[in-house]
Amino acid sequence: EHRHEAIAFDWEGRIDGTPDGVITYEMDGVCHGTFQYSKIGLNVHHPLTIGRRFRAQTPTGELRGTLPDAIDPQRIVDGKLSGMFEPYASLAIEVADGLEATIALDGDVLEMQDHRNWIDGNFKSYATPLSLGFPFDSSDGQRIRQVLTIGFRGAVPAALPAAAATIALAADAGGPLPAIGFGQASHGRPLSARESALIRATTPSHLRVDLAVDDPAYRAALDAAVADARSIGAALELAVFANEASGEGLADLASQLRSTDVSVARVLVYLASGGFSSVLGFTPAAVVRLVREHLEPAVGPVAFAGGTNQNFSDINRDRPSDTAITAICFAVSPTIHAADDASIVENLVGVGEVVRMARSFPGGRPVSVSPITIATRFGPYPGGPPQAGDLPPSVDVRQASLLGAAWTVGMLKYAAEGGAASVTAYETTGWRGIVETDAGNSMPDRFASRPGDVLPLYHVFVDVGSWKAGRVVAAPSSEPLKVEALAVETPDGARHVLVANVAPEAMDVVVMGLADGPVRVRKLDATTGATAMS
Numbered sequence: 001e002h003r004h005e006a007i008a009f010d011w012e013g014r015i016d017g018t019p020d021g022v023i024t025y026e027m028d029g030v031c032h033g034t035f036q037y038s039k040i041g042l043n044v045h046h047p048l049t050i051g052r053r054f055r056a057q058t059p060t061g062e063l064r065g066t067l068p069d070a071i072d073p074q075r076i077v078d079g080k081l082s083g084m085f086e087p088y089a090s091l092a093i094e095v096a097d098g099l100e101a102t103i104a105l106d107g108d109v110l111e112m113q114d115h116r117n118w119i120d121g122n123f124k125s126y127a128t129p130l131s132l133g134f135p136f137d138s139s140d141g142q143r144i145r146q147v148l149t150i151g152f153r154g155a156v157p158a159a160l161p162a163a164a165a166t167i168a169l170a171a172d173a174g175g176p177l178p179a180i181g182f183g184q185a186s187h188g189r190p191l192s193a194r195e196s197a198l199i200r201a202t203t204p205s206h207l208r209v210d211l212a213v214d215d216p217a218y219r220a221a222l223d224a225a226v227a228d229a230r231s232i233g234a235a236l237e238l239a240v241f242a243n244e245a246s247g248e249g250l251a252d253l254a255s256q257l258r259s260t261d262v263s264v265a266r267v268l269v270y271l272a273s274g275g276f277s278s279v280l281g282f283t284p285a286a287v288v289r290l291v292r293e294h295l296e297p298a299v300g301p302v303a304f305a306g307g308t309n310q311n312f313s314d315i316n317r318d319r320p321s322d323t324a325i326t327a328i329c330f331a332v333s334p335t336i337h338a339a340d341d342a343s344i345v346e347n348l349v350g351v352g353e354v355v356r357m358a359r360s361f362p363g364g365r366p367v368s369v370s371p372i373t374i375a376t377r378f379g380p381y382p383g384g385p386p387q388a389g390d391l392p393p394s395v396d397v398r399q400a401s402l403l404g405a406a407w408t409v410g411m412l413k414y415a416a417e418g419g420a421a422s423v424t425a426y427e428t429t430g431w432r433g434i435v436e437t438d439a440g441n442s443m444p445d446r447f448a449s450r451p452g453d454v455l456p457l458y459h460v461f462v463d464v465g466s467w468k469a470g471r472v473v474a475a476p477s478s479e480p481l482k483v484e485a486l487a488v489e490t491p492d493g494a495r496h497v498l499v500a501n502v503a504p505e506a507m508d509v510v511v512m513g514l515a516d517g518p519v520r521v522r523k524l525d526a527t528t529g530a531t532a533m534s
Helices: 193-200 218-232 247-258 285-299 312-316 341-346 348-359 402-418 456-466 529-533
Strands: 002-004 007-017 023-031 043-046 053-058 061-066 090-096 099-106 110-114 123-127 143-154 165-168 179-183 206-212 235-242 264-271 303-307 327-332 367-372 422-429 433-435 471-473 483-489 495-501 509-512
Touching: 165 483, 179 456, 193 218, 193 422, 193 433, 206 218, 206 264, 206 422, 218 235, 218 247, 235 247, 235 285, 235 367, 247 285, 264 285, 264 367, 285 303, 303 367, 312 327, 312 348, 327 348, 341 348, 341 402, 348 367, 348 402, 367 402, 402 422, 402 456, 402 483, 402 495, 433 456, 456 495, 456 529, 495 509
Parallel strands: 165 509, 179 206, 179 422, 206 235, 235 264, 264 303, 303 327, 327 367, 367 422, 422 433
Antiparallel strands: 002 007, 007 023, 023 143, 043 123, 053 061, 053 090, 090 099, 099 143, 110 123, 471 483, 483 495
16 A cells, blocks of 8 residues: 555555466556556566667567667656657567576556666666656556566576685776765764864865855855864865856855865856756756856866766766866765665666766766765655654665675775766765764664764775775676675785675675785674774
8 A cells, every 4th residue: 555645556466486487476556546656567677788689579569779888868858758768568688698588568568767877787677658758647546457577588507506706806906096075964063073083084085065155054054164174184075056147156155265274176066956856957067167267266276067966867868068067976876766785785886887987978077976875865765755753864774884884885996996086975974974973863763873983884984095095906796796895006015905795694705816925804794893883
């Protein structure tokens, strides 16, 4: 039973599997009353079989193609969001030589998205195509019934014997680590001396502060960020929200910046707008040019990035060309479409995919990923609407967990190996941060931290911060859904590796590519975690 505002929908489900490897999912539901909806039905996530062939049966005949290496944008056609190609009733994707995975849907048609636009590590087939013109209107008593069949065609390869996961370090180091910083704490309180000392130990490159220049309240946010940045030894990352009528506010901001002794690392320029939008685009060049005209004399020749405060999907459909835009920025969250542990681990590879794709845009601009959060900041919320007594929807309990630390290793690995110029992760303090506040959080029965704790992922940033002069060493995993690794070679020739178990069970891991001789090993796990947090 689904109830939210005007939405009232009930359904029954059934799953059948047969010994020959065919699985059938049936959903049979009824709408009560009238309401608007976008998609009600079944989704299928296909592995990232990039470069493999597919065959789709569409209303106009069979369509053949190859799944793309470049991330296919979610286009807007005649004001409607559209898929990668026309809707289909069945689909076959080559998953290995001589083997196809097949799906077929009765009761509706499917449409495909390149889910990498939102860092999801898959292609997605979903029922009720958006290109038909969402939102859709229900009618009272309307029945929605779908039957999805998943099978295969061809010879199934013999299963390989189980083996330990392998991390094979590259022989040569690559480019530098990204500049790593944090967001200003959203709880609004200044950093204490103890909190500042802990954050300073991560050697952050910058502190992000969000400034809506047409709102006079931005001055207080800037003053607070300047004080916090000074206390942790970081520059500022200015996230400026403006439009073509923001000249007066930008002139005032420039004046404020001239009077501060904290440097600016870069300026991220966003079009001022309220809330989440599913059809947002790249920051207009005219807005970036206006911000640059006012602020560059005050901050110097830093990068002025355009992009989106939302997902990579927004800028993949609207790529920059104007030379006033000197960098590209977008945000990352692994929980746009699903919030379970397995899904956020699967989506780690998507961090690298969006960085790689953004770097391929014409102009070769540096890429800033800002901010990275586990929970989405302002929706959509895949776990459903916030309920009374729950944690705020922008807070994820895994922020204080060992999995949160392991996910952070994987996130930094893919951002660094992908060539990101900078990464802004989480916040400084609080339950969206890396250090708990001196006062602690307001729901200790729901969020597992104590006053003064450092969160497990804090230790990831301390380690990586101590290697910031090093170069990234590619560290591919043979089992990326179970174990990930970030490797760095420091100027003294030493190699440092963070190996993260992202699976829910113990793993044997072989690390190859280390020099002969002694190796120092430290563990952050269930036996050491409580001590590490305190």
